[in-house]
Amino acid sequence: MREAAVVSQPNPLQRIPGVAIVLGALIVLFGAIAPGFLTPANLSNVLVQSTILSMLALPMTLIIMTEGLDLSMGAVLTLTSLCVAIVSLATQSMLLGLGAGVLVGAAFGTVNGWLVAILGIPPFVATLGTLGMAQGLSLIVSDGQSVVGIPHGVRDIYSATLLGIPVPIVIALVTYAAFHGLLYHTRFGSYVFALGGNREALRYAGLSPNKLLIAVYAIGGTMAGIAGLLMTARMNSGHPTAGLGLEFDAIAAVAVGGTSFERGNGWLLGTLLGVIAVGVLRNGLNLISLPSSVQVASVGVLVIVALFLDGLRSRA
Amino acid sequence: MNAPGNAAATPLLELRDISKTFPGVKALDDVSFALYAGEVHMLLGENGAGKSSLMKVLCGAYSADAGEFFFEGKKVTIASTADAQKLGIAVIFQEFSLVPYLDIAQNIFLGREPKGRIPGTIDRRRILADARRLLDTIGFDIDPSVIVNTLGVAQQQMVEIAKAISQNARILVMDEPTAALSDRETELLFALIARLKADGVSIVYISHRMAEVFSLGDRITVLRDGRRIDGVRPADVTPDQLVRMMVGRTVDMTYPRNFADKPGEVLLTVKGLTAASGISDINIEVRRGEIVGLCGLVGSGRSEVARAIFGADPVASGEIVFDGKPISGEPDVAARRGIALIPESRKSEGLALLRSVGDNLVVSALRKLFPSGLFDPRSGQRTADGLIRQLRIATPSARQTVGLLSGGNQQKVVIGKWLAAGAKLFIFDEPTRGIDVGAKSEIFALIDRLVAEGAAALMISSEQVEICHVCDRAYVMREGRVAGHLTRNELTEENIVRLGMHHA
Amino acid sequence: DGETIAVFTKNQTNPFFQTVRVGADNMAKTLNAKTLQYIPTKPDSIPEQLSQIEDVVVKKPSAIVFTPVDYKAMVPGVEKINDAKIPVVNITDRSAGGKFLSFVGADDYSLGLETARFLLKTLGGKGNIVIIEGVKGSLTNVDRVRGFNDALKENPGAKLLASQPGNYQRLQALQVMENLMQSNAQIDGVLAANDAMAVGAIEALDGANRKAQVIGINGTKEAIDAIKSGKLLASGDYNGFFQGCLGTMMAVRSLRNQPIINEIVLKPTVITKDNYQPFDQPLEQRTCPTFEEASKLGAK
Amino acid sequence: MTDIAKESLSPPRSFLSQDAIQLFYRLLAVLLICAVLAVLNDSFLSLGNILNVLRQASLTFFIASGLTLVVLTAGLDLSVGANVALSACVAGTVIHTTGSPALGILTGLACGGIVGLLNGIMVTALRIPSFIATYGMLWVLNGLTYWYMAGETLHGFPAGFRQIGSGYLFGLPIPVYLLLVFLGIGTLFAQRTIWGQEIYAIGANPVAARLSGIPVTRRLLLVYAVSGTMAGLASIIFLSRLNSAEADIGESLTLPAIAAVLIGGTSLFGGIGTVFGTFIGALILTLVLNGMNLLAVSANWQPLVTGIIVILAVWLDMKTRRRGQ
């Protein structure tokens, strides 16, 4: 009747396979061969370990949907983690520490957005530049040293449980829910699709793509700030190299999750699955204790295989 | 120039002495334009005459360098699209303004989404219901939760229209709305226009199709080289007169050709060609000195035949013999053997828009011009200059960025690159889409000259008149198959339609 | 018998940690135990080593021999091991917290001090010196550079021209050296915080046809070769092989309820042209010390 | 003369001239940096230091020049650094075992080229975006190198071989000659061969390029293979200059190479840029690091300064280009 029957209705589930096949295969494989893999303690382990990455990968999905990229996230996370450590050490207040971290993260995000939206610098370049700045600042404020002795409350953020669930998982779930709501159920979310899909459409609708773009990058920076708190809590200290390179892991997770680099074609749940797939792979390999060099290569193979599978299906 | 109906009426919207200059181009030069309530106002002109620019000024997308706006007689400023929207101006642009991975409803109400209970959220049920109602009024039967990316061009066009209508516009601007529509959808659109007109909506309608000008228009404004030439009523002019106003000279719209009495030897034979892109068992033959038409409805698979022959889409089975030898493989093989494809979408498939005219003109001929493999910019430049002269491409120089040329001239560049490459078979896919009458006749003259010199052409066009005027014979396609063949004598619009219709 | 010992090292790129791993394997074999090696895929990655600890805790090896990638940031990880009641021996970098059966390491400060003293003695207590530092903030680097500086203080005739980081990287040390040679016409001695940088500095000197006495730290194979050929003056023996051996030994012994030594800080050995022979044999052919020998090695 | 008037309004956009203007700005920037450094430090302007800078820039340039071609096709190769490491280790082993530097050089180049080709296959046949494909490759290569080297280093190569990296000829370091040679070859290849022209066309619009009869797949394979081979060349220079190879040498090479390409004015969107620009990009980066060493600025400031330079360079580039249009 309706033409919708003729047009292939785009089922977001259609995109699952790439990541889901890989994730499913990994779980089955490790379930079979890795002792202790399927225990609740270990599965909780995997999820807890994935939280920091997921908190970068979720906003990274939005940024990539705007045909952008944020290479500075790992370095900004490092810097915010140091800020959390330094400020909470100085003030003995975790909240002030978190506030400082979020503030610095948001500031970097806003600068990224400003460089991209207002100055029109390609995102890769702009955020490569701010990556250097954040990394440099991290080294300068810490003089290359770990920052220790922070108040004890900070550490509990990472190690405490809430109703039996580890707090990081709770934070990650809340984050995912918030991002899901934001992307799929708010006007802002629609505009994120439009930023990558058709910026002109926004302009004609009387909206300012520039402001929206800045907002998207600012969200990225802010999340790096919050993740910085988790990182500090995890190490119970700040360290000037702690988060370096995480941005590439985040980008890989987003890509593995089926978000394309073009035209605002993103899938949030895929990102989460991508993050977990990376976590499961590392965890499982640790459990079966393959040579470490195999572990190094396996991440690359995972990325290539997942994207290859996606490519196969999109061509079919 | 009088208002329609009563002479006393003030225009709904009036633009006075608008000028707009782009670097190197004076797009609008002191143009005045008046629009009355409830009229369909046709805006005509050659490619690059400034029609789209004028409409972009009108809707606030471009700011004019000089000029004034009056709305219902009162002076207003239109500095942004928001200003225009407040005045009830809505636009359907030539380039789509849809977001591919949002659904139809979200696209229609982008920026005006009904608010949900939680601040910032969208009331999902209402947006779908509103969209549903709107789509019903324009007679477009589709589920509003379908993602736009999965729609065809025509369906996207309908969504654009729904989007514009949804703004309760008093003024609706349509920039070549039928360029991508099928006949059925065109009829729907015309019915809709009639309904809107009855509701008192004013419509500015830009088109290169003469028939539409006369069947739809209440008044006509003609632009040439950024200047307003005249305003007339359809009843008071003939097509020839209109064309002269647009082009500044007479153009023979019957596109005279020297039909060859005896076609030359066979150049291309396609036997049982089947491809995953949706065509099956295609049998076609093209001889030197011929222009062979390939017609049918939109979506009947004409482009797919062209792409399969050129190697752009993979072939599942069948045989293609070119110049006596079988051919298969990627487009570079076809190109080297002497086949040229002038693709449907010149912007996305035909040109590197940010590169220069010269770069684009020599790109297919590099191997031929520089057999040693060493590239000589000066000699490339000379070749480009020669082609610019030969094809009369209107450009300040070979160094101009090709994306800044008008559509017709861009099309000439796409053809030109294959002239330089010395192609023997030219496959034209909609060579005249979005191109003005002047450029059209020049392009047909060019095709005629090419085949007269021993080349051959396979021409796809949705304008059946053109096929009838210029082709020696034609194949008609239906649902991915060749439905019939028409010789020169049989080649009439009725026959094409009869063969091409579903359930014929 | 058959205990599994999880051995944590910082990376798979630095030859030093390879000597640690070989030492651990070697000792495990003699004691009839098994090792599992855990190495971050990104060199020195803190989050990765933390994750590996969490994964290993699930796996519950008999004991752990642990080199923290960062001595302060890994404390929560150590505490996780403690919570899981897995016995753990600390080697190489002394962790800032957590409970360990034993610590086996070298004294970076005296390594720096002794090698620098040796160089200054060779130069007659005077000359223009440059220091090429390792990674800022790393424990090894801080102590080694402190040792260098204290040795310089003992020799007022020596002049410190510059102290620039080469991040333990060969190429960076080479470029730093090249650049320093431009602004300093005379450089007599180079104190490098590891062998790779020392060798990088030597290549830079060779390239510029200049001569200076260079020392490094770690006693790696290439350093020994360079000492043999006279290019490198000396290298401080950090003795990763023994650290691996002894760490594993203490872990296994404690599992078998045998006595252990709570702290072994290996005495610095300055490897020079005169004493390099014992270090000049393939790792695989070296033998781990016995427990009795270990007690003499520098237990405090 | 209306034509001339029009031309000056809409200035040249092709056949190099716009690029020439951009290069002029960049050379100006280089001179400016040099002037500042010369004022701040006496030894900067010494011949020795200038040669020193050129020699250090050469390593970045070799990697970045191949990368430039990839970026011209709107791609990216994140695996170049890891490729240098693997190639150096493989070449080093061959020299050690066979004693033949020539064989080692060939193996190093071949190893780099094969890795590049594999990247090309992933990008063309498997249609994985280059950014992701080469990121995956980076880890695969690291894994291979770590496994192969097993934490060891290779060192000590024949004196003749070491001349390539550290030797002099008529007072100039040999890498500087190589730099000039490859700068020339790269520029000629990009600007004066039809392959080069096709690469620009592919970067500007890959679909149109394919439909213009350019064998896009083959050209992309070529470009990635060249990028890989240049990484192989860099590995040889590295090997002979440092007289050793270890597994982690590549890590610090990739981002500077990308930065050099970007500072050099090559657009990540493809179709715009020059190999010469990349040379200047490498020069600017090296000059700044050299200056910081000479002025004894703490290395902690290096990432910060590099980041600012990258943004500034690209922003100025866009500014001047926009004014041009």
Ligand SMILES: Nc1ncnc2c1ncn2[C@@H]1O[C@H](COP(=O)(O)OP(=O)(O)OP(=O)(O)O)[C@@H](O)[C@H]1O
């Ligand atoms: N953004 C722009 N920058 C530079 N020149 C432009 C721009 N937009 C339009 N022009 C130029 O202004 C002139 C008028 O263009 P316009 O798009 O208004 O023509 P048109 O009448 O709509 O033509 P067509 O029938 O091909 O759509 C052309 O020469 C065009 O190249």
Ligand SMILES: Nc1ncnc2c1ncn2[C@@H]1O[C@H](COP(=O)(O)OP(=O)(O)OP(=O)(O)O)[C@@H](O)[C@H]1O
């Ligand atoms: N049934 C359809 N559903 C969705 N999109 C369609 C459909 N038919 C055609 N289109 C779209 O309309 C455009 C033109 O049709 P297409 O090129 O596929 O067929 P064609 O036979 O080549 O058409 P033409 O005969 O006009 O060249 C295409 O971009 C295609 O995406």
Ligand SMILES: [Mg+2]
């Ligand atoms: Mg137009």
Ligand SMILES: [Mg+2]
């Ligand atoms: Mg078509």
